Amino acid sequence: MxxxxxxxxxxxxxxxxxxxxxxxxxxxxxxxxxxxxxxxxxxxxxxxxxxxxxxxxxxxxxxxxxxxxxxxxxxxxxxxxxxxxxxxxxxxxxxxxxxxxxxxxxxxxxxxxxxxxxxxxxxxxxxxxxxxxxxxxxxxxxxxxxxxxxxxxxxxxxxxxxxxxxxxxxxxxxxxxxxxxxxxxxxxxxxxxxxxxxxxxxxxxxxxxxxxxxxxxxxxxxxxxxxxxxxxxxGVSASPAHLATARRALRSAIAEDGGRLQDMSITKLGRTILMMVYYDPGRPVSAAEIDSLNLRMIRDARTTLTNADVLLVISEHPRRWPDELSPY
Incomplete structure (x- = not known):
């Protein structure tokens, strides 16, 4: 910390x-x-x-x-x-x-x-x-x-x-x-x-x-x-180059935590790059553990993408709900 x-x-x-x-x-x-x-x-x-x-x-x-x-x-x-x-x-x-x-x-x-x-x-x-x-x-x-x-x-x-x-x-x-x-x-x-x-x-x-x-x-x-x-x-998706860079930056944190990356979306707004990470830890986790992982992801992302921010979403699903669960 x-x-x-x-x-x-x-x-x-x-x-x-x-x-x-x-x-x-x-x-x-x-x-x-x-x-x-x-x-x-x-x-x-x-x-x-x-x-x-x-x-x-x-x-x-x-x-x-x-x-x-x-x-x-x-x-x-x-x-x-x-x-x-x-x-x-x-x-x-x-x-x-x-x-x-x-x-x-x-x-x-x-x-x-x-x-x-x-x-x-x-x-x-x-x-x-x-x-x-x-x-x-x-x-x-x-x-x-x-x-x-x-x-x-x-x-x-x-x-x-x-x-x-x-x-x-x-x-x-x-x-x-x-x-x-x-x-x-x-x-x-x-x-x-x-x-x-x-x-x-x-x-x-x-x-x-x-x-x-x-x-x-x-x-x-x-x-x-x-x-x-x-x-x-x-809210159009950022370029494929940004997406590839973000995936590389977060690879180490995800591998060490042992969970599974379900999906990732990246948008650019001005100079800020917002990364939405949909992540399944595969085990019960505490709020403190989630906060620590989120901060680690932000730190890693900013080593390659200046002004990046990461919003960690704990979910079994990607950004779009499966058809059988979709509320829309």
Missing amino acids: DAILEICEMQDYDTDRKKRLESRSLSVAMWGNLFMAAAGLVAGLLANSSAILLDGLFSLIGFGSALLARRISRRIDAGPDNARPLGYAADEAIFVTFRAISLLGLLLFAVTNAIRNIYNYIGGMIPEPLNFAPMITYFTGIGLTCALLWSFHYFTWCKTEKSSAILRLEAKAALFDGLITVSAGAGLGAIYLFRDGPLAPIVPVGDSVIVLLLCLLAIGSYAREFRGGLGELA
Whole structure:
């Protein structure tokens, strides 16, 4: 028991360290995105560029997301209480899901607006010309800022043993924002250089064409994030790799106890991996013995799966009742 308590203390220290790293990274994300949002909105209005305005709106969503993520991060590892009997792990999956929805909504709005501008141009309506003067300063500064944010989030995510879905999404968002900035800058630069040459027919709507292409490329990535978060909230089984790792981790404890593993289910919710172990000890056991075995399983599981939790169910049957006993 002393060994288990010592391990728990070490895990608490490690959890606190990870939370400090995550909070620091999210603070940097919050202020970095606020700077980029302000720069994007001002530069977009000065340059009359929808691509730059879209870039600024992405950063504005990033600021709000980082602010919300900091609040979630502070309590995400809190255990069950009266308000949340299953703990707060679901908050991370909720955050990832709804951030993906907000970004998808922005992308769809930008696509609709770009298509409308192109349609109006084909119909004979000439949009206001672009002002290229502020663009070089904007694209250089924002590109460097995105690169710094991505590297900071990515290396912090690695330091937290890649357990934070929030940091992973923030790193991906910073990388995508940087790709949008670089691509938009390259596209607008090409339009400026070849405005009297081969790109002359699309110069009036070149900005909208760039926005349309970038959004269509990005929709798939955020749709995957949305499906992943929604799957976690729905309780979809974790990957086969997680299942295989969990079985290997618990093999020693089950062999030493001498019982029989009837079934195992694994779900992932945010950074928490919940393992439901259906176990038949094959003999009368006391509550103290069950608690000791459960704690041993948690300890063994966390050696290979960070933030794993094990719920030990003593039963002769797997997760689904046999047809002759089923109450449904």
